[in-house]
Amino acid sequence: MVVLLLRCFATLLHAMLMLALAPLLMGVVTKIRARLLGRRGPVLLQPYRDLWKLIHKIPLIPDTATELYKIWPFVSFAAIGAVALLVPGFALNLASARFSDFITIIGLFAVSRAAIMLAGLETGFGFGAAGAAREALFGLFSEAALLVVVLVFGLISGDPTVDGIATYFSFGQLGISVSLGFALVATLAVALTETGRIPADNPAGHLELAMVHEAMLLEYSGRYLALFQYTACLRLMIWFSLIATVFFPFGMAQAGNILSWPMGLISWLAKLGALAAALALFEVSTAKMRVFRVPEFLGVALLLGLLAVIFLFVAGRLSA
Amino acid sequence: MVGLPGRGMHLGIDPLSALFLCLLAPQVVAAAVAVERKSVTFWVFVLGMVLALVAADSFALILGFELMSAASWLLVLRGDRRPDGRPPATLYAGVALFSAACLIPAVFLPAGGIAFVLLLLGAGAKAGLAPLHSWLPRAHPAPSAGVSAVMSGGMVSVALYVIIRYAFIVFGNAAEPWWGTVLMAVGAASVLIGALRCLLEVELKTVLACSTVEHMGLIAVGLGVALRARAMDDPALASLALQAALLCAVAHALFKPLLFLGAGAVHHATGTTSLDWLGGLMRCMPRLGVLMLVGAAGMAALPLGPGFAPEFLLLHAVIAAAGSGGVMAWIGFAALFGILGLSAALALAAGVRVIGFGFLGRPRSLHAAAAEEADRLTLIGMGILAVCCVLVALTPGLLLRAMAPVISEAVPGALPQALAYAPLPLALLMAVLAAVAFVALRRFGARGEREVPAWNGGFGKPPVWLPFGDPATQPIASGFAEPVRRVLGPALLGRAGLDPGERYILAPLSRLHLRLTRLAELVRRATIRQRLAFVFGALVMFLLALGLGQNG
Known part of the structure; x- marks a missing residue:
């Protein structure tokens, strides 16, 4: 009973931290990136200020938009918010662990993507539709690559939930596996595309022709734009947590054991910081790709996923 | 008495036929309410399907199947001609004859490999499985909307029923693992080509027909995994995969007729179903638009839509199946998984395209701008299907429990598998999150909003004589599909862009x-x-x- 209460409490804490810290994470990435480029960069809390500024502006609704224009930000946010509750952060074995099936999570990402694409098509002008078309193109390969990576996890751990996979990886005698290395690279490529970072997309881009994610939100303003931007922060947070949980599950707390929480929180924040630094470093050292190079980039990720499956078989045969 | 000499004709209902009868009922009711009350041929068509389902001997089954083929041929023949001027009825008759020529020997042959291959050719051609699928996107859109709906939702289901009935029950004990492999390969090819064409086609009804090919492929993959597992004595996996296939059939039989009826209403209101000429219909046909949104969510297999639970089960079945067998099976299942992922994303893009270019944005023609809401009966018919869709979407677990007798009939010693996907809590969670966001934005944000001309990257407001802006500046549906065509087209469709x-x-x-x-x-x-x-x-x-x- 106490354990159950603790698990619920941990889930609540996890949800609040995820929702509260998401813009801060975006601020950290921007700051580190600016520092690496030799600039001072905005303060860490700048994303909060931007959101606050946006929700105090009166939204301008395009006259060609339909009634559903105001619904898409909420759909997109609700789907991503649900994922934020399902993906473990500082602790394993949260109350939501049973539902954290990888395929459900991919489905919820797809819901959010569909809502953003429809938001881009809402007003019937060129930039939004161009962004949506590119998003659809990237989605093809990222979803396929991600699913093959999930197959790798499923074959290794025999458990489809993120929580079960992380538990298996943190306790199982795994050693260093070639397959997991390939899977990590594939996941990183998918994560970069899904969160709209360089080299697939530039979140700070201001040239309409080159934008993907931002192009779809071009006609949004005020609180609706704030919700979309917040959702983008949350998505980055989720992907970092997902990668940290699955590939680096050391130091994670057990939700039922309150004494392990501080250690779990510290290691989670440290992992997020390290990933933010890695992302910033990667972004300043690469250039944005042409749109039609991105499918090749993701095709490599898909191929690495397939290679991971094959290596898994070979490893299984060698050890048997 | 009609029937084989000295034997007569036997009818009977067992769980499998009862399931398919239940699946046929809503769409026939909806199509009848919406359009096809008075057409005798339509009712003969329905009679043929029912006869095929309640048949208890091969003769009655073939009689029903051919009655269905003949009646639907008449309906296709009477339907309007395709814009390219090629009447699809001749092609349809050819496929129906081929299907009969394979099916009739198959059902009377002793159980074995030859019988199975003939069965797959005969029923597969009717269900639109690759490589005999290319008639379907031509013939299914040809007749009126109600008939298209029942052809795409019901007739292909009857063909699937024949495959399940013979492969699992009649020939069941002679089944070999390679039967399942063949079925999976055929299914994977249909999924890929169906999903790709579903995104590339411009006519709404053709898009829907291509999506039918895709979903038939998904069901065939599920049946293939189940058949292979059954032949390899793995009843747990076989029941999981069969659950996926049957649930997919149920979901498909609900949302596809819904979308076809909607496409018919769009055609009635605007005179075209070309996505390149529609747009902005949500403004003049809001009810129809919302109903289509429900159907499109099912077609795109989004969570909280009817199509997600089967996709979920299917992917889990493939993960479970990948661990069994040698290196070829291992690589094959990994490739299958990649194909399923690619097609899921293609289906998502296609669903977005139908809604985004048909119902959102600006009208692309005067007809689309002046459309009127669909008539009440059509909306009622679609409403029936939409309610069923929502029920299936939110309570797939109950449905799976109700299907248990079917599973144990087809797979002896089946183990019922619980569903790890819980749509109701998920829906509740998302509703709470959306409500919290809404309340927070209302509480802390600025009130009110202002309607302005779209910013459009800084272009000015269109002149008054162009109320929806310059038509030439609008994105069109073929443009949306162009990046995908450039990337996947040469590999899958060849240089000419033709279906293989x-x-x-x-x-x-x-x-x-x-x-x-x-x-x-x-x-x-x-x-x-x-x-x-x-x-x-x-x-x-x-x-x-x-x-x-x-x-x-």
Whole structure:
């Protein structure tokens, strides 16, 4: 009973931290990136200020938009918010662990993507539709690559939930596996595309022709734009947590054991910081790709996923 | 009494046929309410499907199946012509004849590999499985909306029923693992080509027909995994995969007729179903738009839509199946998984495209701008299906429990599998999150909003004589699909962009037909001297052969 209460409490804490810290994470990435480029960069809390500024502006609704224009930000946010509750952060074995099936999570990402694409098509002008078309193109390969990576996890751990996979990886005698290395690279490529970072997309881009994610939100303003931007922060947070949980599950707390929480929180924040630094470093050292190079980039990720499956078989045969 | 001499005709209902009858009922009711109340041919068509489902012997099954084929051929023949001017009825009749020619020997042959292959060819051609799928996107959109709906939702289900009935129950004990592998390969090819064409086609009804090919492929993959597992004595996996296939059939039989009826209403209101000429229909047809949104969510297999639970089960079944078998199976299942992922994303893009270009944005023609809401009966018919869709979407667990007798009938010793996907809590969670966001934005944010011309990257407001802006500045549906066509088209469709089913099956057949016709024409046009020479030559050859035969 106490354990159950603790698990619920941990889930609540996890949800609040995820929702509260998401813009801060975006601020950290921007700051580190600016520092690496030799600039001072905005303060860490700048994303909060931007959101606050946006929700105090009166939204301008395009006259060609339909009634559903105001619904898409909420759909997109609700789907991503649900994922934020399902993906473990500082602790394993949260109350939501049973539902954290990888395929459900991919489905919820797809819901959010569909809502953003429809938001881009809402007003019937060129930039939004161009962004949506590119998003659809990237989605093809990222979803396929991600699913093959999930197959790798499923074959290794025999458990489809993120929580079960992380538990298996943190306790199982795994050693260093070639397959997991390939899977990590594939996941990183998918994560970069899904969160709209360089080299697939530039979140700070201001040239309409080159934008993907931002192009779809071009006609949004005020609180609706704030919700979309917040959702983008949350998505980055989720992907970092997902990668940290699955590939680096050391130091994670057990939700039922309150004494392990501080250690779990510290290691989670440290992992997020390290990933933010890695992302910033990667972004300043690469250039944005042409749109039609991105499918090749993701095709490599898909191929690495397939290679991971094959290596898994070979490893299984060698050890048997 | 009709029937085989001395045996008569037997009818009977078991769990499998009951499931398919239940699946047929809502769409027939909806189509009848919406459009097809008075058409006798439609009711004969329905009668044929019901007869095929309640048949308890092969003869009755074939009778029902062929009645269904013949009636639907009449309906296709009567339907409007495709814009490219090629009447699909002839093609349809050819496929129906081929299907009958394979199916009739299959059901009377003893259980075995040949019977299974013939069954798959016969019923697969009817269900639109690759490589015999290319007639479906031509023939299904041809008749009126109600008939299209029941053809795409019901007739293909009857073909699936025949596959399940024979592969699992009648031939069940002779099943071998390679049957399942063949079914999976056929299914994967249909999924990929169906999903890709679903995104590339421009006519709304053709898009929907291509999506039917895709979903039939998904069901075939599920059936293949189940059949292989059954033959390899793995009842747990077999029941999981069969659950996926049957749930997919149920979901498909609800959302596809819904979308077809909607497409018919769009055609009625605007005179076209080309996505390149529609747009902004959500403004003048809001109810229809919301109903179509429900159907499109199912087509795109989004969570909280009816199509997600089967996709979920199917992917889990493939993960479970990947661990069994040798290296070829291992690689094959990984590739299958990649294909399923790619197609899921293609289906998502196609669903977004139908809604985004048909119902959102600006009208692309005056007809689309002046459309009126669909009539009440159509909306009621679609409403029935939409309610069923929502029920299936939110309570797939209950449905799976109700399907348990079907599973244990098809897979002896089946173990019922619980569903790890819980849509109700998920829906609740998302509703709470959306509500919290809404309240927070209302509480802390600025009130009110202002309607302005779209910013559009800084372009000015369109002049008054162009109320929806300059039509030339609008994105169109084919443009949306263009990046995907550029990336995947050359690999999957070849340089000409033609469906492989047309390029490798229909085109050679049509060339052969042309060559035979020319030959026949040569014979017909021969002069009297040529004919005499031919007869003389034949006589000499005959005598020569006779003489040689006697000597030797």
